[in-house]
Amino acid sequence: MRINLKQLKLHQEDAVYFDYKGSMDDRFLAGSGASIASPVEISLMVKRQNQVFYGSGALQTVIEYSCSRCLKLFTRPISLELSFIIAEAGNEDRYDEEVLLMEDDEADITAYIEGTIFTEIPLNPICDPSCKGLCPFCGGDKNIDECHCVNEEIDPRWEKLKKLNREGG
Numbered sequence: 666m667r668i669n670l671k672q673l674k675l676h677q678e679d680a681v682y683f684d685y686k687g688s689m690d691d692r693f694l695a696g697s698g699a700s701i702a703s704p705v706e707i708s709l710m711v712k713r714q715n716q717v718f719y720g721s722g723a724l725q726t727v728i729e730y731s732c733s734r735c736l737k738l739f740t741r742p743i744s745l746e747l748s749f750i751i752a753e754a755g756n757e758d759r760y761d762e763e764v765l766l767m768e769d770d771e772a773d774i775t776a777y778i779e780g781t782i783f784t785e786i787p788l789n790p791i792c793d794p795s796c797k798g799l800c801p802f803c804g805g806d807k808n809i810d811e812c813h814c815v816n817e818e819i820d821p822r823w824e825k826l827k828k829l830n831r832e833g834g
């Protein structure tokens with residue numbers, strides 16, 4: 666995703682607008698188990714102030730997650746605010762904040778967009794706060810069918826009690 670800033674640079678425009686609606690490579694999410702489930706919509710405005718370009722805008726899409734409790738796939742829309750600074754290559758050291766670089770009058774915002782989406786992805790996504798998850802014994806989805814598995818493992822403290830009872834009685 667590249668924004669052309671030539672007109673802004675030449676003072677031909679006060680601001681440039683960038684609109685994108687389409688698919689986006691979501692390999693950057695691979696490690697998180699999430700994926701992008703619908704076209705990504707981005708609308709941006711970039712303004713110039715002296716030698717610096719300020720970008721702001723919004724991003725909307727739908728993310729598909731695998732529930733960390735029941736493993737079911739579910740989707741959630743996300744809506745993010747975008748805000749970044751673009752500087753000409755060679756001038757980036759002047760800024761304290763992280764800046765995106767402009768080369769040949771263009772700035773590639775892909776890495777920034779990917780990073781912004783990535784920070785939205787929860788570590789343990791849950792399909793519903795009341796999700797009961799999978800039974801650790803039979804593996805069944807307890808949201809669909811409440812199984813009657815009982816914990817076969819006996820708590821060692823109970824064993825001791827039983828022994829005490831036998832000895833006492």
Ligand SMILES: [Zn+2]
Pocket residue numbers: 732733734735736737791792793796797798
């Ligand atoms: Zn779930």
Ligand SMILES: [Zn+2]
Pocket residue numbers: 800801802803804805812813814
């Ligand atoms: Zn079970």
